[in-house]
Amino acid sequence: MKTKLTVNNKPVSVQFSPTDRLLDVLRNNGFSEVKEGCRDGECGACVVLLNGKLVNSCQVLAASAMDATVTTVKGLEKDKAAPIQEAFVDAGAVQCGFCTPGMVLATYALLQENPAPDTRQIQQALDGNLCRCTGYVKIIEAVQLAAERTNSHE
Amino acid sequence: MEQLNWYYPEDLNEAARLVSDGDKAPHSGGTALIRKGFRKIKSIVDLSRLPMHDIEVQRDRIEIGAMCSYDDIIRAFRSVDPGHVLVQSLKNSASTPLRNRITAGGSVAAFPAWSDFVGPLLLLDAKVDLIGRETGTFPLSNYLNRRELRAGSIITRILTENFPHKGLHYRETRTHVDYPAFTITLTAAPADGVFKGLRVVVVGNKERFRRLTELEAALNGKTGSILDSLNIDDFFPVDFPDRKHGSGEYLGHVARIALMDMLKMIAGGQA
Structure with a gap:
């Protein structure tokens, strides 16, 4: 099967088999920032924005994403992504880094909709992203810090 | 292949x-x-290109297009009734990226044992619009029980009653993001400590789901004090299969405790 996706604002022609997952199609076409974790929709390492919505790319059949717009962590608007990325570093919310692309994307999706989330809202927005290193406290602090910095710039 | x-x-x-x-x-x-x-x-x-993406929440009815995601449903209630029992159930179901992807129609058609969606729908006397081999509007309970309604047909829309009742949704899980072993959902009209319009549904038992009509009949019209003398075993004819969460016997014990707590919350106006 073939389709033309728009990945990070650029057209990308892709070929895949009828049962391939979006995760594999993206990684096979060079988007290695989309991490392969559990392949079961549990860990959030593979999340992308599909037509603007945060989804587990391992749970999306590529054939059901024909002509879709996909945003990976590398395709986020720089002025909105940078405060999130810097906040994760400054808060010590990055250790091995494997979950970080997913965490940043989930944070971006949250802040797009809710610029000043409380702790509970952060926990809920990141409930599909697992981290086996940090224990989440610093991740939640990073999201709060990112929100503060984003709001102070606007 | x-x-x-x-x-x-x-x-x-x-x-x-x-x-x-x-x-x-x-x-x-x-x-x-x-x-x-x-x-x-x-x-x-x-099915993604079909016109089944609309959701309408009215005071007395809800219409959910089959392609609406869990997140679409939660959003539709945000300004209308954020504490609605459907929102309570779906907000805790799966995870954010999965709630963006799981659809109403697909969730009902698949009806996994851990469904958080079917309990509230059964309470709201949901019906499903089908097209395909079977075409028409059918009660959800019939759809779930009759294989011939499901094979060769797709759900286009889910229609339910709506009413300003209080609702509670309990999910028995090991961790927050776990699949529930079972769910209990109930609604009741606010009525100063008197049970009114009480409806209770259990999902995930051996029969897959059960509306507790005997319990509803025993409690409706009575004050909350009836709970002090109520033997819940007499009104809970529900058996659970063994699951990873625990044995069927254990789950039954937990379910009875959870249900009593929910009834006390309703009676005490805490829902």
């Missing part, structure tokens, strides 16, 4: 024709197909 064909119908008639022979798997974007695997599937009908 043999070649697997995808179809992309753009109108309901075309979709009905495609699915009615029963040998093509409908796909609305959720996780059921990936989890079940493709071994027995030769064709897939993608």
Whole structure:
């Protein structure tokens, strides 16, 4: 099967088999920032924005994403992504880094909709992203810090 | 593996024709197909281009297009009734990225044992609009119980009652993001400590779901003090299978405790 996706604002022609997952199609076409974790929709390492919505790319059949717009962590608007990325570093919310692309994307999706989330809202927005290193406290602090910095710039 | 064909119908008639022979798997974007695997599937009908994305919440009724995601449903209630029992159940179901993907129609059609969606729908006397081999509007309970309604048909819309009742949704899980072993959902009208319009549904038991009509009849019209003398075993004819969460006997014990707590909350006006 073939389709033309728009990945990070650029057209990308892709070929895949009828049962391939979006995760594999993206990684096979060079988007290695989309991490392969559990392949079961549990860990959030593979999340992308599909037509603007945060989804587990391992749970999306590529054939059901024909002509879709996909945003990976590398395709986020720089002025909105940078405060999130810097906040994760400054808060010590990055250790091995494997979950970080997913965490940043989930944070971006949250802040797009809710610029000043409380702790509970952060926990809920990141409930599909697992981290086996940090224990989440610093991740939640990073999201709060990112929100503060984003709001102070606007 | 043999070649697997995808179809992309753009109108309901075309979709009905495609699915009615029963040998093509409908796909609305959720996780059921990936989890079940493709071994027995030769064709897939993608439903995403069909006009089934609308949701309407009125005071007395709710209409949910089959392609609405869990997140779409939560959003639709945000300004109308953020504490609605459907929101309570869906907010805690799966995870954010999965709630963006799992659809109403697909969730009902697949009806996994851990469904958080079906309990509230049964309480709201939901009906489903079908097209395909069977066409028309059918009570959800019939749809879930009758295999012949499901094969060769797809849900286009879910219709429910709506009323300003208080609702509670309990999910028995080991961790917050776990699949529930069972759910209990109840609604009741606010009525100063008197049970009124009480409805209770259990999902995930051996029968898959059960509305506790005997309990409803015993409590409706009575004050909350009746709970002090109520033997819940007399009104809880529900058996659970053994699950990873615990034995069937254990789950039954937990369910009775959870249900009593929920009833006390309703009676005490804490819901």
